[in-house]
Amino acid sequence: MIAWLVALPLLLAAYAVTHRLLRRRGKAALRAVLVVDAGLFAGALALLAVALSGTAAHADGVTSAAQGSGSNSAALIGAAIAVAGASLGAAIAVAYTGAAALAALSERPELFGRAMVIVGLAEGIAIYGLVVAILLIGKA
Structure with a gap:
């Protein structure tokens, strides 16, 4: 950091x-x-x-400690990738659906409810990434 x-x-x-x-x-x-x-x-x-x-030379204690923490760090990296990928995907989806929803609302304002449901479905992608990250952290 x-x-x-x-x-x-x-x-x-x-x-x-x-x-x-x-x-x-x-x-x-x-x-x-x-x-x-x-x-x-x-x-x-x-x-x-x-x-x-x-190829670096390590003592046996240091090597075993490093191998023990390796699986935990791999799970944390996987969780970070899951959240980052899902958030980027959700951002792209919301950008397109939000723009289309605003275009539709400018012509027909009565479509507000339907447009917000579609934008909300796009936001669900980020929540799925968060759930996967929580599952990965729980396994570590």
Whole structure:
């Protein structure tokens, strides 16, 4: 959590610099940004390969403690993915159904009840993701 609080201003500053470069320099700046992005991606892949290689030497107690907490962290990551995916899906569904409901209400205001039911059904997707996350956390 602290890492995000430290990294967030840096990410915002990088976004501002990139946006300014793209506005002023055009295609040359876009090429430079793509090269930097490719380098960062390659570095991230190398770091991932080193982290997943598992060649680090550990004491037996540390290894058994790490293996015991691995299943709990996998369940928590799965719960986070379930909530995030369901929330994104619900947001997209509500965006489309809400826009269509407002368009229909502008022509026929008596359709308010039906339109809200359809938008509410789209919100149900997020609740399903929350239920799956609760089940995953309960299993851990």
